[in-house]
Amino acid sequence: MGRTRTNPLQPLEKPCIALGLEGSANKLGAGVIQHSPDGSSVVLSNIRHTYITPPGEGFQPRDTALHHRQWAMNVIGQAMKAAKVGFADLDCICFTKGPGMGAPLQSVVIVARTLSLMYGKPLVGVNHCVGHIEMGREITGAQNPVVLYVSGGNTQVIAYSRQCYRIFGETLDIAVGNCLDRFARVINLSNDPSPGYNIEQEAKRGKRLVSLPYATKGMDVSLSGILTSVEAYTLDKKFRPQSQEGTTTSEENIITPQDLCFSLQETVFAMLVEITERAMAHIGSKEVLIVGGVGCNERLQEMMGIMAKERGGAVFATDERFCIDNGIMIAQAGLLAYRMGYRTPLSKTSCTQRFRTDEVHVAWRA
Structure with a gap:
């Protein structure tokens, strides 16, 4: 994962670290990524827990949201421990703003807001689809x-x-x-x-x-x-x-x-x-x-x-580590936006079930 970037991001003076939180459907994910001054990226952790229903049944918004609330701190704790970082080391906390299922999205953003207020870290709302694309580009090297x-x-x-x-x-x-x-x-x-x-x-x-x-x-x-x-x-x-x-x-x-x-x-x-x-x-x-x-x-x-x-x-x-919904893809897209100066004010951290891929300003690409 250590490739040189070819985009308009400003060079870093020190490593930049983001926590990403994903919960738009039945996967609850938390991941930590680090961008380094040499232009490389390192996945420090990528933890996920899936809400699984019995055969013949789909997952309902209310039950899925409950699952996310019950597992959030466990999954985040595992991600931080695996990354060997503390909340003080984070530069930002990234969360899925949409699209997705309303109740699960809201459960995760509440956790993101709470962590932001507790540790004084800026928030970055991420489009779920753009998160998939940026993680795919980062892992595969597709130009x-x-x-x-x-x-x-x-x-x-x-x-x-x-x-x-x-x-x-x-x-x-x-x-x-x-x-x-x-x-x-x-x-x-x-x-x-x-x-x-x-x-x-x-x-x-x-x-x-x-x-x-x-x-x-x-x-x-x-x-x-x-x-x-x-x-x-x-x-x-x-x-x-x-x-x-x-x-x-x-x-x-x-x-x-x-x-x-x-x-x-x-x-x-x-x-x-x-x-x-x-x-x-x-x-x-x-x-x-x-x-x-x-x-x-x-x-x-x-x-x-x-x-x-x-x-x-x-x-x-x-x-499956990066294809299936995960927190690290939200961390990657969020950190790219953060490095371009983007922040999500607390008053704008509401989620939306419909958030088009083409509504996002992809400022970090030339």
């Missing part, structure tokens, strides 16, 4: 990529221009992570470690590609109809919710949950690759950076890699 941001609540194709992350395309209804999670509940997959991960594992055992709507609309995608269609297959007389090993039923007459997971992934990911390739062609980029929780999916990375290779380009992605 000016087209970004595919795919998570439970967001699906966007993004590129940087004139100190703003411009949205080239996005979902018109539900996010890809939400689509996968909801289907996991339909077929009663476990939420541990996450429904999307378990969909991915089931898809590896799928053998049959069933027909699903392919809904790209220009640079945008629509996923709600695909979800409805794949759910309908579970009511088909050919559908078998359990393994057919040891039976005499003809294979071509069976549709398994694994087939449906495989088909859902292949169809949706093909749509995402298509709109990403269009954005690459438009701006002349040969780099793709995949961020967000769904960005961990190996099949998505593989499909995107095939497309990028055909264009003479490359795909950049991170593992």
Whole structure:
């Protein structure tokens, strides 16, 4: 992680340290990052705790907020201990301002405000999506990529221009992570470690590609109809919710949950690759950076890699430590903004469920 920056940030006279707090959905994260005078960055700690519900159930705002309140000081304490720093060593405290679920966001910002008042540290509100992008850029070294941001609540194709992350395309209804999670509940997959991960594992055992709507609309995608269609297959007389090993039923007459997971992934990911390739062609980029929780999916990375290779380009992605919502990404984006002179006054620390990626002034990039 020690690469030289090529942005308008002023050189540091001493190390600059930030604590980042993330809690926009069911992941509660705290991370500490340090920027050094030589231009390098070091992740000092990255701690996360996930609120997991029983199979077939999603996470509700009220229960998720309660989880965050119960675990906040434990997770933050672990992060500070692992980083071997005290609150007096921090230059700022960064928190997710949005987008996300209202109640969980508010639970975390209350903790951030309290720590700020207790230790006299400035606050920096961070756009969740920009946090993913900046952490992805920092970890992978991608210079000016087209970004595919795919998570439970967001699906966007993004590129940087004139100190703003411009949205080239996005979902018109539900996010890809939400689509996968909801289907996991339909077929009663476990939420541990996450429904999307378990969909991915089931898809590896799928053998049959069933027909699903392919809904790209220009640079945008629509996923709600695909979800409805794949759910309908579970009511088909050919559908078998359990393994057919040891039976005499003809294979071509069976549709398994694994087939449906495989088909859902292949169809949706093909749509995402298509709109990403269009954005690459438009701006002349040969780099793709995949961020967000769904960005961990190996099949998505593989499909995107095939497309990028055909264009003479490359795909950049991170593992679950940095793809899945985490506190360190908020610390990274917040510290960049802090070094450009940005502060969030206590009176402006309210959170918002809707905070567009392209509303952020990306002052730290040339």
